[in-house]
Amino acid sequence: MSNYHIKQFEEYYHVYRKSVRAPEQFWEEIAEEHFYWRKKWEKVLSWDFTKPEIKWFEGAKLNITENCLDRHLHSRANKTAILFEPNNPDEPAEHISYKQLHERVCKLANVLKEKGIEKGDRVCIYLPMIPELAVSVLACARIGAIHSVVFAGFSASALATRINDCDAKMVITSDGSYRGAKTIDLKGIVDEALDDCKGVASVLVAKRINSDITMKEGRDFWLQPLLDEAYNDYTAEVMDAEDPLFILYTSGSTGMPKGMMHTCGGYMVYTAYTFKNVFDYREDDVYWCTADIGWITGHSYIVYGPLANGATTVMFEGVPSYPDFSRFWDIVEKHKVTQFYTAPTAIRALAKQGTAFVEKHDLSTLKVLGTVGEPINEEAWHWYNENIGKKKSPIVDTWWQTETGGIMITPIPFSTPTKPTYATLPFIGIQPALMDEHGDEIQGNQVEGRLCIKYPWPSIARTIWGNHQRYKDTYFSAFDNMYFTGDGALRDEVGYYRITGRVDDVIIVSGHNLGTAPIEDAVNEHQAVAESAIVGFPHDVKGNALYGYITLKGSSEGRNQDNLRKEINQLITDRIGPIAKLDKIQFTAGLPKTRSGKIMRRILRKIASNETDQLGDTSTLLNPEVVQSIIDNAL
Ligand code: 7RM
Numbered sequence: 001m002s003n004y005h006i007k008q009f010e011e012y013y014h015v016y017r018k019s020v021r022a023p024e025q026f027w028e029e030i031a032e033e034h035f036y037w038r039k040k041w042e043k044v045l046s047w048d049f050t051k052p053e054i055k056w057f058e059g060a061k062l063n064i065t066e067n068c069l070d071r072h073l074h075s076r077a078n079k080t081a082i083l084f085e086p087n088n089p090d091e092p093a094e095h096i097s098y099k100q101l102h103e104r105v106c107k108l109a110n111v112l113k114e115k116g117i118e119k120g121d122r123v124c125i126y127l128p129m130i131p132e133l134a135v136s137v138l139a140c141a142r143i144g145a146i147h148s149v150v151f152a153g154f155s156a157s158a159l160a161t162r163i164n165d166c167d168a169k170m171v172i173t174s175d176g177s178y179r180g181a182k183t184i185d186l187k188g189i190v191d192e193a194l195d196d197c198k199g200v201a202s203v204l205v206a207k208r209i210n211s212d213i214t215m216k217e218g219r220d221f222w223l224q225p226l227l228d229e230a231y232n233d234y235t236a237e238v239m240d241a242e243d244p245l246f247i248l249y250t251s252g253s254t255g256m257p258k259g260m261m262h263t264c265g266g267y268m269v270y271t272a273y274t275f276k277n278v279f280d281y282r283e284d285d286v287y288w289c290t291a292d293i294g295w296i297t298g299h300s301y302i303v304y305g306p307l308a309n310g311a312t313t314v315m316f317e318g319v320p321s322y323p324d325f326s327r328f329w330d331i332v333e334k335h336k337v338t339q340f341y342t343a344p345t346a347i348r349a350l351a352k353q354g355t356a357f358v359e360k361h362d363l364s365t366l367k368v369l370g371t372v373g374e375p376i377n378e379e380a381w382h383w384y385n386e387n388i389g390k391k392k393s394p395i396v397d398t399w400w401q402t403e404t405g406g407i408m409i410t411p412i413p414f415s416t417p418t419k420p421t422y423a424t425l426p427f428i429g430i431q432p433a434l435m436d437e438h439g440d441e442i443q444g445n446q447v448e449g450r451l452c453i454k455y456p457w458p459s460i461a462r463t464i465w466g467n468h469q470r471y472k473d474t475y476f477s478a479f480d481n482m483y484f485t486g487d488g489a490l491r492d493e494v495g496y497y498r499i500t501g502r503v504d505d506v507i508i509v510s511g512h513n514l515g516t517a518p519i520e521d522a523v524n525e526h527q528a529v530a531e532s533a534i535v536g537f538p539h540d541v542k543g544n545a546l547y548g549y550i551t552l553k554g555s556s557e558g559r560n561q562d563n564l565r566k567e568i569n570q571l572i573t574d575r576i577g578p579i580a581k582l583d584k585i586q587f588t589a590g591l592p593k594t595r596s597g598k599i600m601r602r603i604l605r606k607i608a609s610n611e612t613d614q615l616g617d618t619s620t621l622l623n624p625e626v627v628q629s630i631i632d633n634a635l
Pocket of ligand 1: 250296297371372373374375376397398399400401402403423485486487499501502596
């Protein structure tokens with residue numbers, strides 16, 4: 001059915017128009033023809049953005065794991081579902097077939113039930129990128145328990161906050177994890193967190209690094225012996241389409257992380273449909289997303305979307321730099337990867353290493369490249385296109401959020417002509433709007449504004465766990481009857497979208513609105529620059545002035561800094577205009593990043609504004625140590 005697989009640009013427009021003229025009919029057709037429902041819906045959609053309340057496929061019954069596992073057992077029983085690539089390249093990769101995955105999920109489902117987990121209970125999963133992580137997610141879904149995966153790089157206090165916020169009854173973890181040449185004591189972190197979590201009755205522990213850990217009598221259980229005893233089939237719990245599937249925390253601009261709650265039916269339909277089209281997925285492909293399952297990208301595009309399509313999805317335990325910077329390309333060659341989906345921060349880190357690591361490897365199986373997580377700068381886009389895609393593989397720059405559940409603005413490969421740094425066009429069924437500061441929609445092209453979505457799509461988060469008011473305030477109060485994304489975007493002369501960054505990153509200098517991303521693009525064009533972040537700081541005359549934090553490529557670290565400053569500002573003047581020149585340029589050894597690789601501009605803003613006493617929590621950073629050195633050398 002052509003609606004399910006868009007192959008041409010004209011077809012995109014045709015299907016898009018259909019999807020916005022009659023959204024309910026459109027999604028009903030997709031849902032009807034491509035999924036297994038225990039019972040069909042009574043109503044496709046009911047919504048009210050003022051409450052806000054959104055329901056898709058009300059009255060329908062399903063279990064997402066029957067769609068991800070059981071229905072493939074006829075035709076794909078021995079096909080690899082999960083291809084596990086361990087941290088250590090000398091350890092063999094593990095090919096887990098659909099049949100084996102089904103069995104492993106059913107066994108764990110039985111263990112969860114035996115440990116007292118019921119439909120609707122919350123289970124916190126704190127695991128590294130090993131098969132048990134995907135199996136745990138699916139086992140929860142199988143019994144109707146709500147999983148809350150916490151990225152296994154978060155600290156004990158961050159973990160405790162997340163466990164308590166959703167009253168998780170159980171934690172699934174491992175003795176430890178590998179990360180490049182290091183090991184991390186995960187169980188120790190869980191033990192520390194649980195001192196503050198009185199509601200957790202049991203902890204299941206997978207063995208990964210064979211470390212010597214303490215097991216608390218009556219609370220902690222090794223996973224493997226329980227699985228060995230468990231029955232290998234489990235009749236999936238029948239869920240309502242609107243029953244919760246999972247909670248996933250995302251940090252807000254202030255305060256507590258927000259537990260975004262996603263539901264079963266709509267999330268399944270949208271992640272499966274986007275996966276198929278955004279990656280041009282075909283039956284024998286080997287798809288690899290380098291994200292961690294601890295983030296939404298991993299939930300939607302390592303686990304649920306690929307498995308719902310019967311795909312082979314690669315799960316990589318390690319890091320791009322171990323044993324050396326050729327590891328990604330080594331894996332692409334070894335497993336003949338056809339789709340590769342990663343983040344701009346990874347692309348920049350790899351580009352910094354030059355092309356020698358890439359050239360050693362055969363990347364000819366690649367067909368589609370993806371990027372996600374932050375705006376991709378022009379230089380990184382071209383490096384990716386030339387060196388990885390060899391100018392043959394389209395780059396899908398996919399804009400979306402934890403809150404949206406699935407990809408929202410993206411090219412469709414081999415269909416939408418791409419344009420560097422542009423996420424291009426709304427996906428099927430997505431109705432974006434750009435809004436001005438008075439709350440009016442900005443019509444026409446070559447305009448810039450706040451990015452909102454006018455109409456519900458199946459995988460929008462339904463609430464913030466335990467705080468519906470905050471859900472309403474954060475997403476539905478800035479503009480009437482709109483979902484507000486928190487991002488700014490511009491629409492070019494043909495209607496393509498470019499995400500300019502969080503709106504709090506827009507800086508008004510002498511009355512001119514400047515997005516940080518295009519200035520960073522200009523800076524990054526300089527051959528000595530590895531990475532940059534630009535923030536505003538208060539200025540007497542201009543209102544705001546610009547502060548640039550710049551890391552240099554290793555080969556340029558010894559260059560005269562005043563000359564570099566002049567050259568960089570000249571580049572900005574050339575590309576944007578003198579108004580965008582940086583007032584201060586600080587060369588730094590690194591930039592503070594979140595664990596998902598986003599530059600923490602909030603911290604840089606505080607340093608630039610001389611408010612280092614108000615830095616807030618920096619403990620969840622990937623590299624908290626760079627903060628002090630930036631402060632020490634601040635201008
Ligand atoms: C998937 C994910 C969401 C925020 C979002 C944006 C930024 C994500 C892109 C992007 C420019 C992109 N979820 N963002 N993708 N900006 N181009 N292709 O990252 O909840 O962790 O982050 O990430 O600001 O609002 S997230």
